[in-house]
Amino acid sequence: MEQLIEQATSFEVSDKGFYGNFGGAFIPEMLYPNVEELRQNYRQIMADPAFQAEFYALLTDYVGRPTPLFLAKRLSEDIGATIYLKREDLCHTGAHKVNNTIGQILMAQRLGKKRIVAETGAGQHGVATATVCALMGLECIVYMGSIDMERQKPNVDRMRMLGAIVVPATSGSQTLKDATNEAMRHWINNPVDTHYIIGSVVGPHPYPDMVARFQSVISEETRRQLLDKEGRETPDYVVACVGGGSNAAGAFFHYLNEPSVKLVAAEAAGQGIATGHSAATTALGKPGVLHGSRTILMQTDDGQVTEPYSISAGLDYPGIGPLHAHLFESGRGHFHSITDEQAVRAGFKLSKLEGIIPALESAHALAALEELSMTKDDVVVVCLSGRGDKDLSTYTKYLD
C-alpha cells in the first residue's frame, strides 16, 4: 500500500490518526458522524481537569489502583534477572481492561450517550464494560463469539449478573473478530444514542489513541514504583502480551521514546506458527485494513481475513493495533510468538513459584521471559494483565 501516509517521527498518533504507515479511520459512511464526533472531542474531554479528577478517583476507589509492582523473587531466581510483575490482575474485575472502560464510560456520558455496545473475546472486556455500565446505570449490550461463550463461561455469567445482554456472534470463526464485526453493525444501526466501547487499541482513529491513553496509567505508575524500588524509572525490558495490544500499549506508553527500554510483545502462536492454527499476527500477517484501521493482519493472498487460533480467547484475534504494527515495522518493538504449550507451562510455573495464577493471555508474556537473553543485572517489568480464574477449566486439563 504504497506511500499512504506522512512519515511519523515519534510514536505519537498523527492528526489523521496514523502511526507511521498504520492507523486511520477506514469506516463506512454510516459510522463517520459517530467516529468524527469522538475524534473532535476526545482530546479536549480527556484534558479537562474535572474529567481527570473523576477518572483517577474511580481508578483509586473503585478499581483499586495503583496496582502493586511486585518483585517476584523466586521467578527472578529461576529466570536469572530481576523480574517485577505489574499486578493488573488485582484490578477490580480481574484484568487491565477496566482502566479503559472507566475512561470510556465517562467519555460516553460527556457525549450524552444512553447505551453502550461492546465486543469481547475472553470476556474480560465484556465484564469490565458491564461493570461500568452497572455503576453508571447505562444499558449494556455485549457481543461475544459463540465459541468464546463456551470456553469463558464464568465471564458470560458475570456479565449477565451485572445486567448486560450478551449476544452470541455466530458468523465466521465465532470468536473476537466476529464479535467485533457484530458490535460495529450494532453501532451502525444505533448511531445516535449509543457509544461503542472498543476493548483494545484497535478500531478506527481515535480509538487506538484514546484506549492507549486510558491504559497508559499502567506505565505512569510503573515509573514511580520502579523509582521507589530500584532508584530508576526505566527498566531494561517491559514485556506484555498482545491480543489487540491494550495492556501492552499501556505498559509501553511512557517508555516509547526511551530507546534504552526494550519493549517486548508476546503474540499467541497457538499450536505453532506453521501449523495453520495460530494467532501470531506479525509472524503471519501483512499490511491491510481490519476493523477500521490499516494495520498488520492475518489474511489470504486475496485479502480475506484468516481465522486465527489461540488457546487464549483474549489473544485469538487476526490483527494488532496500529501502534503495534508501527512498533513492529520500525523495530522499536520486539515480537515473540508463544505457543499454547509454552503459555500453559509459564502459567503453572508462576502459580507454583509465586502463588499467582495468571490469565492465559498474561501467561504468554511470562513465557516470553524464557526467550530473552538476559543477565542478572537486568530489570524487567512484566505486565500481568489479568488473573487466571476464568481459565481454570482450560488449565485443569493440563493438571496431572
Next chain:
Amino acid sequence: MTQELLTQNRINDLFAQKSERLLNVYFTAGFPNLGDTGTVLRGLQQAGVDLVEIGMPYSDPVADGETIQQSNMQALDNGMTLKLLFEQLAGCRDERSGDPVTVPILLMGYINPVLQFGVEAFCQKCREVGVDGVILPDLPLDLYLSEYAATFRQYGILNVFLITPQTAESRIRLIDSETEGFIYMVSSASITGSVKGISDTMRAYFERIQAMNLKNPRLIGFGINNPETFETACQYANGAIVGSAFIRHLQQEGTSAESIRAFVQTIRA
C-alpha cells in the same frame, strides 16, 4: 476529470439519457454457485435493469446484514476471488460474442481485497473488463481524494460514495463536488437488509437531500425490497438500489432468466 472519461463512462451515459425510475440491482459474485456471476449479470440485463452492482465477497463485511453476509461466505466457500471475478467478466463487453453486456457495471466491496490486489492493478482490470464504477464503503473520502482519486480517474473508473441521514450538509456538498456517477443515499442509519418500510423520518431526509440541488443523480438503497418502497424512492431520487431482497430471491427461486425477470417485474410493478 477529463472530457474523455465523461463521454466514455456508461454510468454517466446512462444518467444523461434517463433520469427517472432507475433500478440498480446488487448481487454477490460467485453466488449461489461459483459460475453464476455471468448468468445473473446477463439475466439482469435481459430483465431490463438499468445498472448492476456486483459484490466482491469479503470475509468481514461490516456494513452488511445477515443475507448479504451469508451470500459473501457462500461465495468465498465456493472459491470466489477478485482475480476470478475479473476472469469471469473478461470479454463480457465483446460485441462479437453476440450477447454483449451493455448495462453499466459497478463493483461493490471492501477495501482490503482491493489493497491486496493493488489499487492500480485493480483499476486497470476494471477498465479492461468493462467495469464502470466501484463502491467501497470503508474507503474514507479524504484518503480516496488524497491517495487514489488520480488513479481511478486515469482509468476512467468512477467511485461512488454513500451518504446517510446523519451525513452533514457540508460533507454531502464535498462528495457531490468531488465525485461523479451518482450518490448512493443510504435510506436510514443501518446495515443492509435491516430496514423495514419507509418512515416519515426517512421521507423528510429524502426531501432535504432533494432540495439540495446536487449536481449528481441520486439512488436510494437499503430497505428497497418491493414495489411500494421502490415507488417511494423514485419520488425523491432518480431511482433505487435493491440488494438483500434479490439475494433472497436467487436463493429461493434460482438464477434462471425467468426467475430474474419475475423479480425485476415485481419490483417495477
